[in-house]
Amino acid sequence: MTLDAPAYRTTPQREAILAVVREAGDHPSAREIYERVQVRRPGIGVATVYRTLELLAAHGRVLALQLGDDPIARYDGNVADHDHVLCEGCGAVADVAVPLPPQVADAVESATGFQVRTQEVQFLGRCPACRT
């Protein structure tokens, strides 16, 4: 049993969408992904993009994110464990790895009774260009 075999049907649309997310340097929204994928496969529908992103996220091929106060979902092709830094000036987003010590999750568990599976940190500040 291979670990990386997709448990879903592979189609040209899905491959194109996954490629777009993986090649994106920023953290594109569904609409941005929809627009970019038109270059590869003109005619692809918005619904397909949304359904595929949900599928890929459920299978851990991409990360679905809500960044800051922005209500729009964003997607990240980097599925390694990492966190995000947001610029309050221009909206830029950078990936950053912040390995919290396991004691932090332990403290949360004993304080709340929740069993913690994972965590994500979001930092808010100003990017180099916006520090004036």
Next chain:
Amino acid sequence: MTLDAPAYRTTPQREAILAVVREAGDHPSAREIYERVQVRRPGIGVATVYRTLELLAAHGRVLALQLGDDPIARYDGNVADHDHVLCEGCGAVADVAVPLPPQVADAVESATGFQVRTQEVQFLGRCPACRT
């Protein structure tokens, strides 16, 4: 000069909305706040609720939150510095304080060049009732 004087006009609608958010034990959405505030002040409009929540959040009277993958904004009357634990089973949310050591922000700054102003941690797991 008092520090806690509101820099905006106090109206019955705004007082009612702030009271609803403060008394809420959960983390209600704008629609839920709209529904709950009808009990106090029937006839209040949705737009007023949205505008007031934005105002209160801008003045630090309430916290605006995006929790997990949920695109809907939620509001928290607890404005003390704290984080959140989300139940992946039932959607329950609990407040929890996780004071990260300042070295963490320093590490992010040197890794990304961003100047970090604040941060929020979200933990994902299962609440006591959903641990089966």
Next chain:
DNA sequence: GTCCCTGCAAAAGTTTTGCATTGCG
């Protein structure tokens, strides 16, 4: 009287859903 606030309604934007057709496996 002036200006801000409110409520209503419409608009804007994101995401979901229904359905006939297509095409992967």
Next chain:
DNA sequence: CGCAATGCAAAACTTTTGCAGGGAC
């Protein structure tokens, strides 16, 4: 061939905006 996936369009929601009326100061 069977059935899941697609594309289109409409629907469902959340949130924002325009505007006339009303109230606070």
